[in-house]
Amino acid sequence: xxxxxxxxxxxxxxxxxxxxxxxxxxxxxxxxxxxxxxxxxxxxxxxxxxxxxxxxxxxxxxxxxxxxxxxxxxxxxxxxxxxxxxxxxxxxxxxxxxxxxxxxxxxxxxxxxxxxxxxxxxxxxxxxxxxxxxxxxxxxxxxxxxxxxxxxxxxxxxxxxxxxxxxxxxxxxxxxxxxxxxxxxxxxxxxxxxxxxxxxxxxxxxxxxxxxxxxxxxxxxxxxxxxxxxxxxxxxxxxxxxxxxxxxxxxxxxxxxxxxxxx
Numbered sequence: 627x628x629x630x631x632x633x634x635x636x637x638x639x640x641x642x643x644x645x646x647x648x649x650x651x652x653x654x655x656x657x658x659x660x661x662x663x664x665x666x667x668x669x670x671x672x673x674x675x676x677x678x679x680x681x682x683x684x685x686x687x688x689x690x691x692x693x694x695x696x697x698x699x700x701x702x703x704x705x706x707x708x709x710x711x712x713x714x715x716x717x718x719x720x721x722x723x724x725x726x727x728x729x730x731x732x733x734x735x736x737x738x739x740x741x742x743x744x745x746x747x748x749x750x751x752x753x754x755x756x757x758x759x760x761x762x763x764x765x766x767x768x769x770x771x772x773x774x775x776x777x778x779x780x781x782x783x784x785x786x787x788x789x790x791x792x793x794x795x796x797x798x799x800x801x802x803x804x805x806x807x808x809x810x811x812x813x814x815x816x817x818x819x820x821x822x823x824x825x826x827x828x829x830x831x832x833x834x835x836x837x838x839x840x841x842x843x844x845x846x847x848x849x850x851x852x853x854x855x856x857x858x859x860x861x862x863x864x865x866x867x868x869x870x871x872x873x874x875x876x877x878x879x880x881x882x883x884x885x886x887x888x889x
Contacts, residue, residue: 742855743784743858746770746784746857746858748781748875750779750781750782751780751782752778752780753772755772757774760880761773761884762774762880764787764886766788766795766888766889769785771784771785773876784858784869785867786851786856786857786859788862788864789860789863790860797885797887798844800880800882800883800886801841801842801882802839803877803882804828804840805828805837806828808832809828809833810824831852832852833853834851835873836874837849837850837870837873838873839880839884845864848873848886852870853867854869
């Protein structure tokens with residue numbers, strides 16, 4: 627019991643107010659840490675002294691952490707972990723930081739997409755045509771699709787239409803409607819573009835977009851697009867393109883059998 631008593635008493639004395647001075651004296655016997663650069667050359671010694679982390683039974687890094695109040699951010703260099711005291715200079719060499727996962731990186735050569743022209747936004751406009759309520763009128767030259775509402779009004783959407791040589795006109799009816807349709811390019815298109823897939827499941831990357839309304843027995847459709855910047859241009863092989871949000875809106879307003887007038 628006496629031996630334990632004297633051991634506890636000695637430990638209490640070691641933690642007495644003279645402890646910081648003892649720690650400072652201990653630090654005086656520790657050589658400056660050597661910081662290695664990537665080429666393994668030694669950097670000039672740091673202008674301050676810190677407690678050693680490799681001397682047994684001397685406190686080392688724990689003393690440094692205790693006097694620093696737990697301040698400072700841990701970093702790793704050459705396999706050793708240091709906890710710098712607040713106010714101490716950082717070592718000359720810092721580990722190279724890796725890019726954060728998910729950070730967007732600029733793509734070299736990526737095309738700049740034109741801004742969407744506000745005139746192609748869905749809007750209610752004046753309509754003085756002869757078509758009855760519920761008819762779709764496609765104005766190919768001006769790239770607009772109208773859904774006649776009556777009382778001299780129509781709902782107007784911006785569209786993309788056929789390239790030169792692929793434009794057409796006539797009267798059709800909606801023969802089928804599909805959500806997120808599959809796409810199977812016709813043989814004529816494959817002949818022009820051998821790089822196209824032979825079949826593509828419906829989804830956000832499908833060129834038919836979110837909805838498709840088939841026109842009669844033809845291969846033409848009113849459909850969405852995963853390329854909204856093409857609205858207002860001559861771009862398709864005869865189909866009528868809409869933005870996905872617009873084709874979803876139109877899809878909910880019309881039924882199979884709806885009359886479609888293409889001019």
